Amino acid sequence: MAGKQNEKRFLLRLDQALYDRLAEEADRANQSVNMYMVSLLSANHGTKSFENRQIIGKTVLGKDIHADNGLVLVAGIYYRYLINDNSDVDQTARYAVIEANGNILTLQKI
Template identity: 60%
Template sequence: MAEKNEEKRFLLRLDQKLYDRLQSEADRQGRSVNAHIINILNNTSDPSTFEQRQVIGNVISGADLTGNGLVQVSGIYYRYLLDDNGDLDVHAQYAIIEATGNILTLKKI
């Protein structure tokens, strides 16, 4: 049998302006104020990693990629993989498209 999530109830004090703003946003989204607040909290408590926040999307010069499979980004050395498993082009630019642990996936742009 599936476990039911246990809910904790507590009193939350908000000034009227903030409550009115939350109520307006909740109405637009077809939610109760409570469901809207839960949605906001769930979306902002994302356990994203440093790499997901600060590294993905950066562009690296091919000249900065070492032949031994390492690249330095924000002062940290990472292993890297090329998304097409092709040969390294030192004259190209590469975008970081994924980070898994200490391994970055790069796409030639």
């Protein structure tokens, strides 16, 4: 119970469509919506790199992911990439950039 004393509660208003998207992503991550949002905030708090400021959350078209050379084009820059579930690239799908580690981006199909 001591950990609960260090937690801060606050009201956050989201439109239904955003909440539904977060709920789906939380379900895929096997987390509650609250824990998923805390993990997103924790992962992105205080990050100072260009990628974390400008690239995280960007949407990438499958046609911009080049499986043959392992590169993805995001905001005019080529990066190496990983797909979060190790699936093959679906050229017709859209992907979200969910993590940046140096010049390697982690993508999640949306």
